[in-house]
Amino acid sequence: MVPSSAPKAWSQRFESALHPAIAVFNASIGFDIALVEYDLTGSVAHARMLAKTGILTPEEGEILVQGLEKIRAEYRQGQFTPDIEDEDVHFAVEHRLVELVGDVGKKLHTARSRNDQVGTDIRLYLRDQIDQIRIALRQFQSALITQAEQHVETLIPGYTHLQRAQPVSLAHHLLAYFEMTQRDWDRLGDVAKRVNISPLGCGALAGTTFPIDRAYAAELLGFGDLYRNSLDGVSDRDFAIEFTCAASLILVHLSRLSEEIILWASEEFGFISLTDSCATGSSIMPQKKNPDVPELVRGKTGRVFGHLQGLLVMMKGLPLAYNKDLQEDKEPLFDTVATVKACLEAMTILVAEGITFRPQRLAAAVASDFSNATDVADYLAAKGVPFREAYGLVGQVVRTSLAAGKLLKDLSLTEWQALHPAFEADIYAAIAPQQVVAARNSFGGTGFDQVRAAIAIAHATLSPP
Template identity: 80%
Template sequence: MTQAKTWSQRFEKALHPAIATFNASIGFDIELIEYDLTGSIAHAQMLAKTGIISPEEGEQLVAGLEQIRQEYRDGQFNPGVDAEDIHFAVERRLTEIAGDVGKKLHTGRSRNDQVGTDTRLYLRDQIRQIRAQLLDFQGVLLDIAEGHVETLIPGYTHLQRAQPLSLAHHLLAYVEMANRDWERLGEIYKRVDISPLGCGALAGTTFPIDRHYSAELLGFGQVYANSLDGVSDRDWAIEFLGAASIILVHLSRLSEEIILWASQEFGFVTLTDSCSTGSSIMPQKKNPDVPELVRGKTGRVFGHLQGMLVLMKGLPLAYNKDLQEDKEALFDAVKTVKGCLEAMTILLAEGMEFRAPRLAEAVAEDFSNATDVADYLATKGVPFREAYNLVGKVVRTCLESGKLLKDLTLEEWQSLHPQFEADIYEAIAPHRVVAARNSYGGTGFERVKAALKMACDRLNSARSES
């Protein structure tokens, strides 16, 4: 059985039920209802201000829209597939409340600019929330880092032991990544903060609307200068999905490290019961579920970015029904990023603990201080490349004899090069190795303390601006 739709008299027959279901977006664009109501209220107020409708009609429309908002919040307004989308659902209910006046709401606008307005209002709100989460994430990292300035951790390149680091320095790398994410979203916000309301279907309208007034009511910083661009632009959605993907790249990298650190082979962290689970058949297991899920969900957001790029690449101007597909990707990416940020912040704050004794043991059981032997010789006047080659010989000698650099006797050192003296032992001690790297941006303890202060000041400033 077919069902009649509220189209113009251009159509003689109703839409096929299967096509009606296929065509409908109400199942997901209900997410936009609060924003649709807010945008419609601003549009009604603009229509009244410009004299397109009377002040009394404007008041009736606003009152009706606010009633729908309350009905939705009370669980009394639950439109189904027959409404097709949230815009028709609201307009239909408004007409039930306000009568023929409700039919005047859509004057001077199209669903094309309406949905663009709703989605931008939604994303502005979500960007603000995600930026606040990024600040909280940084705050937890900084709290941990402040307690581990002089805790050492092996540093890696190619997943091979490279040089020892301050654990705080390692964590501060993720603070810097999160700060770039925060800044990037702030830049994208500016391009989301442009109102398409009043662009119409594609060409504007003959009614004497005031687009700047409605934009001002909605808090938009700008209005689109071109109506075609206003209804068809999705650059801001692509940019957001790109930024969301980068956020999850950063979270996934940290997740991978935590997974490694929690393994028996590394043993750098202990997972608490509040953020890990066990095995259904192996009672000894404690699994790093949170970082594994974050690592897995990252690909999901990457897919949304790729999907949006493919969606847009062949669309002629202006609006095409393909653009209905932007919302599910956007909604899911927002939900995923927010969920991952929340989970990782909780994991860092209360789900894991660093094992300082194991970390100290780890930095003392390898050759990650080999570069410092070369640096030591260079300070004695030996050309660095010559010193570098010599240290390779020293390491080979140690491996052959089953020793570490610290285990060599002074006689063995001096047999390798006469410039080695008793102070070589202090020069290659892990704590000394780390402390000595005081170049700007380095892992030296004094540099790390300065970096911590700078990051804390920056975080406090960002929070005060939010």
């Protein structure tokens, strides 16, 4: 639709209409309609505050509230559909309110600016979305725990530098992601505290001459605090940047797991099979199963990183107070929220039902390398040999074993004792993969007892008393 030349709420200062192309360029209704319910909620609280303080009569306040709730019902029924003519969600609501209740609707904007209004809306929106994302994180964590419980004594090679290092419990590996996402859950809770501060009543930038009650409006909206400086209140977007940073870390963690799943699903690793419900095929290679879900998560991670960078650059040069640049906070914020929620949902499904581990292939992997070499050094150290000396001795035996095409488990007792007389027949049990893992029973380690304890703690974390 081409914008008309009808006067805008702010247009009485101007002698001519806004150029149609500039009107389109200037408008935000195409995306900030996502804030409509939050705008209505904020406006209801504002109207009630105006009535409480005597700025409006109780009757006027009630008329405004009823009109706003009527708009909410219309929106939910698909009957309130503003377009480019309305410029933004705030004008759209006000315009419809005046249609519904007459001139009383024109009083809603008393003691309020679009600057503190949009600041309130976006905080209400983000507070709600953070709650939803934290729920999604819990669902993802639950899927991790379910998989972990099935694989406490399933072994998987542990890597450093993407080189075989030491075998670990597969459950221990999965629970590492539980710990990462627990930090994400905690971090979002911390961000929510700074989101939950009310700018309503800061006005355009300097407050208002009306005898408003900011604390009452904030209480109605469930805010925990008020901005103490009106300039800061209308121009602060730290909370949006902080949220996007927290969202970026969520996707860092999902992307790391995605990369591992992609590797595990390859023929070279073969640690997992992808189920049909979470994989696609090739258009020309009928033998293939493609790990689309983790690949998309890995790709979408960069998208959210870009939004974080965009918000930082947007803010870095803005003088106080509000500037139109801040209209550009919404699309990256909305897309970040949508992307994180979609990735969490997809990865939860993938972990829960999209992958099947192959224990025999995993067992063969941990039995066919030298990842038990440290345990040989530990064995000697436990018998009184200085660890650094033991380390050097084991390095020699690994080198000679490689040259002979043998693994450590294939050496005879005579060969072990030729290396050092401290070796006895129990060396074979000490370097068996299950024992190698079970023996690492230090707190936080991969020993099976520790892993079972960690699963119990994880369950308690998800279901606090």
